Amino acid sequence: TIQGSVTLHNGVKMPQLGFGVFKVKNGSETVESVKKALEAGYRHIDTAAIYGNEEGVGQAIRESGIPREELFITSKVWNTEQGFEKTLQAYEDSLKRLGTEYLDLYLIHWPGTDKYIDTWKALEKLYTDSRVRAIGVSNFHVHHLENLMNHTELKPVINQIELHPRLSQLEIREYCKKHDIKVEAWGPLGQGNLINEPTINHIADKHGKTAAQVMIRWHLQNDIVVIPKSVTPSRIVENTQVFDFELSLDEMNQIDSLNLGERYGTNPDENL
Numbered sequence: 599t600i601q602g603s604v605t606l607h608n609g610v611k612m613p614q615l616g617f618g619v620f621k622v623k624n625g626s627e628t629v630e631s632v633k634k635a636l637e638a639g640y641r642h643i644d645t646a647a648i649y650g651n652e653e654g655v656g657q658a659i660r661e662s663g664i665p666r667e668e669l670f671i672t673s674k675v676w677n678t679e680q681g682f683e684k685t686l687q688a689y690e691d692s693l694k695r696l697g698t699e700y701l702d703l704y705l706i707h708w709p710g711t712d713k714y715i716d717t718w719k720a721l722e723k724l725y726t727d728s729r730v731r732a733i734g735v736s737n738f739h740v741h742h743l744e745n746l747m748n749h750t751e752l753k754p755v756i757n758q759i760e761l762h763p764r765l766s767q768l769e770i771r772e773y774c775k776k777h778d779i780k781v782e783a784w785g786p787l788g789q790g791n792l793i794n795e796p797t798i799n800h801i802a803d804k805h806g807k808t809a810a811q812v813m814i815r816w817h818l819q820n821d822i823v824v825i826p827k828s829v830t831p832s833r834i835v836e837n838t839q840v841f842d843f844e845l846s847l848d849e850m851n852q853i854d855s856l857n858l859g860e861r862y863g864t865n866p867d868e869n870l
């Protein structure tokens with residue numbers, strides 16, 4: 599299996615490199631790519647109710663024969679299911695589709711407007727009832743995190759946000775570090791947009807690596823959990839071959855300097 603894990607503030611260990619399945623079609627595309635990922639050594643899968651492929655992820659897990667406790671499965675409650683009772687039900691629905699008894703990590707997918715406090719209280723209940731190993735959030739700005747922590751008991755273990763060399767999210771990273779909340783990067787390759795970026799490719803050539811591998815390595819060396827997505831078998835494997843080289847401080851700085859605060863996805867304040 600793939601090296602490296604982070605320890606969440608509740609003591610749960612999470613593989614630092616995972617496999618994302620956004621936009622992977624339910625059915626054979628999901629089953630085949632998740633099986634390929636598990637074969638390649640990934641033990642952490644990132645899905646969401648809204649991706650519509652939890653059944654496929656579940657089927658791949660069962661067909662892989664890998665014991666459930668060796669896997670780390672994340673899913674997320676979608677915007678329309680926010681609120682206390684709806685979220686409790688959404689969790690059961692995700693479990694049923696995945697064919698599993700528990701999730702390792704359940705996230706609020708987007709903050710939205712005002713319901714995320716009640717949604718979080720449902721996640722707290724699932725956690726205190728030992729139904730889920732860890733609970734966290736996604737797409738939370740600092741102001742969302744502050745408001746959440748001012749009005750609830752448990753603090754999120756992780757915040758999954760858009761993060762890549764063009765959007766390095768320094769403010770949220772610093773805030774999360776101070777509060778012992780891990781940061782997880784979605785769109786770590788800029789959703790594919792950064793594959794031809796010249797500085798990254800120059801660094802990649804020096805190491806005999808690819809741009810994707812250099813970007814994944816940049817996340818790992820920054821203590822960020824990273825979940826690149828691919829449905830191409832060779833790239834699924836390529837994206838795991840990131841533990842046999844190291845970026846120098848100078849190379850890390852060169853990649854840091856690409857930050858433009860540029861999003862490929864939606865600003866959480868505008869996804870209401």
Ligand code: NAD
Nearest residue numbers: 618619620644736784785786787788789790810826827833
């Ligand atoms: P990504 O940055 O992982 O980019 C994926 C794309 O990059 C692929 O479709 C492919 O075009 C390209 N690619 C991947 N590996 C490559 C390689 N080795 N060489 C060349 N090209 C390669 O983008 P993503 O899928 O949006 O993000 C990763 C995961 O994050 C998702 O699958 C999902 O699980 C999660 N996510 C979460 C949210 C959220 O709101 N929480 C939003 C988007 C994505």
